[in-house]
Amino acid sequence: MNYMELIRQRYSCRRFADRPVETEKIETIIEAGRLAPTATNAQPFRIWVIRTPEALAKARTVTRCHFDAPVLFVIGGKPDTAWVRQFDGRNFADVDATIVATQMMLAVEELGLGTTWVGWFDAPKLQELFPAMQGYDLVAMFPVGYPAADAVPAPKHTQRLSRDEIAEDL
């Protein structure tokens, strides 16, 4: 599968099979994030893997969008150690963490797994439950698993702006 095929095939999967995800695949997803580019190569991010029954039970209390997936990833950017653009003081921690998360999301697809980028979760509560996440800007939660046999894209999946609505030649 080439890159454009991968992008076209991906959709937000919200229904998972009752099947565990192999540790090798979890490590490949982490590796896809590890290799992401970051501003000044500061690498101001962290990836948390939630897969024990106890940790999953805790994490599932902060969102309805866990979709009972067997694994949850959380990705955070660390403003303290990120590049700050001197012209306007912009901190790039969220940009860096988002690139990491995007690479991970596409790796999930390539591995035959499914996920949805979840932003709807109570981040302060999650940080209270998992103190290691404090001090990070939590940009994504990814419920990951094998898509259920009846998993399908939601109608929004096919609703995209046209080329001319999103790009212009100046």
Ligand SMILES: Cc1cc2nc3c(=O)[nH]c(=O)nc-3n(C[C@H](O)[C@H](O)[C@H](O)COP(=O)(O)O)c2cc1C
């Ligand atoms: C930053 C971001 C946050 C999102 N948060 C949620 C969420 O909390 N819950 C959810 O079900 N989907 C969430 N989504 C998925 C979008 O709804 C979905 O990507 C969009 O409708 C397009 O559908 P597709 O991914 O199937 O192409 C989020 C996507 C992004 C990029």
